[in-house]
Amino acid sequence: MKSTPSTPDYLRRILNARVYDVASETPLEIARSTSSRIGNGVFLKREDTQPVFSFKLRGAYNKMAHLTPAQLKRGVICASAGNHAQGVAYSAARLGCRAKIVMPTTTPQVKIDAVAKFGGENVEIVLHGQSYSDAYLQAQKLEQKEKLTFVHPFDDPDVIAGQGTIGMEILRQFHEPSHGPIHAIFVAIGGGGLAAGVAAYVKQVRPNVKIIGVQTTDSHAMAASLKAGKRVQLHDVGLFADGTAVKLVGEETYRVCKQYLDEVVIVDTDAICAAIKDIYQDTRAIMEPSGAMALAGAKHYAAQHKLKNKNLVVVSCGANMNFDRLRFVAERAEVGEHKEALFAVTVPEERGSFRRFCSIIGPRNVTEFNYRIADAKAAHVFVGLQIQDQTDTKRIAANFKKHGFPATDLTENELAKTHIRYLVGGHSPLAQDELIYRFEFPERPGALMRFLESMHPNWNISLFHYRNHGADSGRILVGIQVPPKEMTAFKKFLLTLGYPYWDESNNPAYRMFLG
Known part of the structure; x- marks a missing residue:
């Protein structure tokens, strides 16, 4: 498409982006264990290895590096509770400009400390409100009052171009003579800056490569917008993958994604937890939930389309994980990778029935077992069993029923997984x-x-x-x-x-x- 004054020439912008003043060309590594397990070549674009542990540095610096000397002298402002704030802080220190960063009062201390560390004396942190939306409104007020330049986390052509350098690197690094062509590149979507940038470059250079966006079941503003044919604002967004918890995608990111994205797949929390574990096993690096979303999407897409021997590139976009969240991730990963099934089984209250039920389970590993008498005739057993794949679940339930033990599959039952167990x-x-x-x-x-x-x-x-x-x-x-x-x-x-x-x-x- 020919560019006009209202449609930026992203190919030119990406080729001339200033990201390498501060960012590194991150490695593209094969995830051998995951590749073997799903029967496709999975390659991780390791954006978690950037100085701020996420891709956000690219877009933030590229935007700030293109400001005029007068704008840099006055300073910049942004609203963020995470990776973008760290990218702006790091860039401000490098460019020697003042940066005011508005963050919600609920921001974890580890992220506040990181912003202060990266920005040093160039950064002023303002804690305001209970959410990103509160911080954003306050940042807009301060922008006008103090004549600062707003550095948007995603809806800005220079930010989009900065993120697009990831797509440029992927095509340069991937060695087709050794591996064959890339089938698809998977990118997490919050506001859409990363997906828009990668898609804008790749689709103009290699239009046959699919670009697949990935969102969560409770933060799917881009998927809803593309389906509706206009931007859709969500009433609420989930908080687990906080890096992509955006209620309304950007105008420009929506336009670019509508033009270039092939598809958006939706994944749930359990699938993300399983992907965090997958990346850890392949790299010994721990992704934040949004950083592992792309792999969760690639696994889902490969299974859905029954792909075999295809090359799938996954952008591992961030590793700013709160340590306390790891116990939740570990708990849900087994279900997310379909290695655990949960059942409610009715056992007759008669002599020998409990022993008979246990013999049906046999040598299979039991992950959870809870028993309580219900009445004089029957008892209900809550049992978790280790499985090989999803088809195992139906076979186990059918076997229970065959031997006189009616079973209800609770593997996808949120109440059962979160509380009843x-x-x-x-x-x-x-x-x-x-x-x-x-x-x-x-x-x-x-x-x-x-x-x-x-x-x-x-x-x-x-x-x-x-x-x-x-x-x-x-x-x-x-x-x-x-x-x-x-x-x-x-x-x-x-x-x-x-x-x-x-x-x-x-x-x-x-x-x-x-x-």
């Missing part, structure tokens, strides 16, 4: 008028107490489960005894609470083990 055995004849609700809230100081304080004083909590598992969102399961005449007040409470919630009162996992 820790609460099995909680039937109570005292839990009259009990409603079961699952809530999520941002994991920040005081949030749990605010939830408890908002409860109606006459409603008895008959069940409560909360576990801090290292994610950015807190999850609780609550049993609330609400008299029928107070249901109107209860529904009003749900609306005014302001947290996402799910009614789990009819969930089969709850009915079997707690109801």
Whole structure:
């Protein structure tokens, strides 16, 4: 497409980008273990090896390096709670300009410290608001008040061009005579800067190479926008992959992605956790969730299209992982890589049935086993079993049923994975008028107490489960005894609470083990 004043010539911009003043040409490495397991060549573009441990340095520096001396003298400003902030701070120190970085008050201290370290005396950190949106609005006010230049995290042609140098490097580094052609390049999408930059270069040089964007089930603004044919703003976004948690993609990134992207695939939290483990096993490096999203997408795409012996390039875009989140990742990786299946099995309360049930499991590795008598006739067993692949799950369930043990597959049941496995055995004849609700809230100081304080004083909590598992969102399961005449007040409470919630009162996992 011929460029006009309103359509930047990205090929020229990328070829002339100034990223190598600060950024390195990162390696393109084959992931041998993952390649062998999925039957395709998987190559990791190691952006986690940049000085700020993510690709964001490229776009931030390229934007700032193209500012006029007068603009640099006045200084720059950005809003961010993560990788972009570190890229701007690093660039400010290198260019000797003032940078004001607005971050939410909820930003982990490790990221605040990193911004201060990279920027030194050139950077002023302003903590404002509870979210990125709050910080962004404050940054816009300060931009006007102090005549600073805003460095956008994604929706800027110079930022997009900086990220596009990754695509240029991939095509230069990949050795086709040895491996054959690249089938597809996978990139994580938040606001779309990385995907737009890579796609704009690759599609103009090698139009036969597919560019596949990857988003999460709870932060899929680009996928929704491309489907609707216009930018769509999400009401809420998930917090696990915080680096790509964007409610509204950029105008320019949407335009470029609409023109060049071949497809966007959607992955869930468990698949991302499995991908983090995959990359660790191949490189001994620990990606942040957004940094492993592209691999999760590549695995999903390869399975969906039954690909074999194809070359898949994955942009491992960041490694700014909070250490506390690792326990959650480890816990969910087994399910995400389809190595664990969860079942609720009904066992007759008769002599020898428990032994017979165990013999059916046989030598298979048991990952979890919870038992509680249900009544005089039957008991329910919550069991986790190690499996080889997804087809194993159906075979196991069918085998249980064949031998007289009805089984419910709970492998994809979020309530079972998050709460029930820790609460099995909680039937109570005292839990009259009990409603079961699952809530999520941002994991920040005081949030749990605010939830408890908002409860109606006459409603008895008959069940409560909360576990801090290292994610950015807190999850609780609550049993609330609400008299029928107070249901109107209860529904009003749900609306005014302001947290996402799910009614789990009819969930089969709850009915079997707690109801």
